[in-house]
Amino acid sequence: MVAISLFTLGGTIAMRDEGGGARPALGPAELMAGLDLDPAHVDLTAEAVVNLPSGHLTLDDIYDLARRIRAAIDDGAEAVVVTQGTDTLEETAFALDLLLDVDQPIVITGAMRAASTLGTDGPTNLHAAILTAADPTARGRGVLVVLNDSVHGARGVTKAHTSRVDAFRTRDGGPIGLIAEGRIVWAGALTRSPRLVLPLQARARVPVYTSYLGDDGVALLALAAMDLQGLVVEGFGGGHVPPALGQTLESVAAQVPVVLASRCAEGPVLTQSYGYAGSERDLIARGLIPAGNLAGVKARLALTILLDGGADLERVKAFFAAL
Ligand SMILES: NC(=O)C[C@H](N)C(=O)O
Numbered sequence: 575m576v577a578i579s580l581f582t583l584g585g586t587i588a589m590r591d592e593g594g595g596a597r598p599a600l601g602p603a604e605l606m607a608g609l610d611l612d613p614a615h616v617d618l619t620a621e622a623v624v625n626l627p628s629g630h631l632t633l634d635d636i637y638d639l640a641r642r643i644r645a646a647i648d649d650g651a652e653a654v655v656v657t658q659g660t661d662t663l664e665e666t667a668f669a670l671d672l673l674l675d676v677d678q679p680i681v682i683t684g685a686m687r688a689a690s691t692l693g694t695d696g697p698t699n700l701h702a703a704i705l706t707a708a709d710p711t712a713r714g715r716g717v718l719v720v721l722n723d724s725v726h727g728a729r730g731v732t733k734a735h736t737s738r739v740d741a742f743r744t745r746d747g748g749p750i751g752l753i754a755e756g757r758i759v760w761a762g763a764l765t766r767s768p769r770l771v772l773p774l775q776a777r778a779r780v781p782v783y784t785s786y787l788g789d790d791g792v793a794l795l796a797l798a799a800m801d802l803q804g805l806v807v808e809g810f811g812g813g814h815v816p817p818a819l820g821q822t823l824e825s826v827a828a829q830v831p832v833v834l835a836s837r838c839a840e841g842p843v844l845t846q847s848y849g850y851a852g853s854e855r856d857l858i859a860r861g862l863i864p865a866g867n868l869a870g871v872k873a874r875l876a877l878t879i880l881l882d883g884g885a886d887l888e889r890v891k892a893f894f895a896a897l
Pocket residue numbers: 584585586587626627628629658659660661662684685686687
């Protein structure tokens with residue numbers, strides 16, 4: 575018998591369309607109603623945290639969730655399942671993976687089709703997530719994301735499609751496992767990141783700025799004038815921006831940490847290849863910190879958590895250097 579704590583946050587998995595588009599409707603009891611679980615195998619305790627579209631969640635909600643998960647594990651939970659909307663699911667997964675240093679499986683799932691939609695994937699995904707959480711081979715792998723019979727690691731997982739049930743994929747590789755005949759078949763390698771302390775409160779304002787062809791730097795100047803505690807720049811290709819942005823980025827990096835990511839869907843930010851104005855070498859020489867192969871939103875999340883936890887520039891640099 576595996577004691578599993580289920581935390582529900584809302585999202586399409588908990589939505590119905592009763593006219594006017596899908597909205598949150600289902601609580602934990604309704605989510606669990608259709609599940610065909612063996613009561614001798616799984617002892618499920620459910621807790622509704624919020625019932626929101628995932629774009630309404632805040633980082634404080636995620637810090638609160640991390641504290642609830644820790645408390646559940648301290649109280650004897652052997653595994654945890656979280657349901658939430660898919661739009662920001664990858665950010666919750668990565669944040670929890672950074673914040674929770676536990677061996678117990680923590681599995682996040684959601685759905686692409688609402689409960690009122692023909693062929694809804696909610697019950698299948700929740701069932702697969704519970705099976706994964708209950709599987710002893712899932713221990714020690716950090717936070718896992720399970721949808722569409724695929725298991726992804728928190729660091730690489732990304733929502734890559736707006737509507738299909740196979741919306742999720744793993745950056746720089748495939749899923750780390752598949753679910754077949756009710757069991758996990760582990761496949762690809764798992765990459766994790768250094769653990770971070772759980773801050774008391776979300777405070778740091780850290781926007782993501784995406785550059786583009788013909789960017790004249792005026793919008794970046796307006797952003798730089800704001801009260802920022804950090805900045806993530808998504809350059810194009812290996813981490814490049816037009817030359818007009820270099821001086822502004824250098825000025826911002828003299829005040830607060832500025833992390834350089836790529837707007838590409840795959841691959842790491844380069845560090846050695848190009849030497850022209852606006853290249854990755856130029857930007858790193860101006861004080862920007864390369865994000866490795868972290869997507870921009872995940873680099874932002876890590877930087878925000880570091881700053882919320884009181885990290886200084888050296889600590890920020892050490893985190894990104896260790897990726
Ligand atoms: N499929 C979903 O869950 C999308 C929904 N808009 C959400 O993130 O809450």
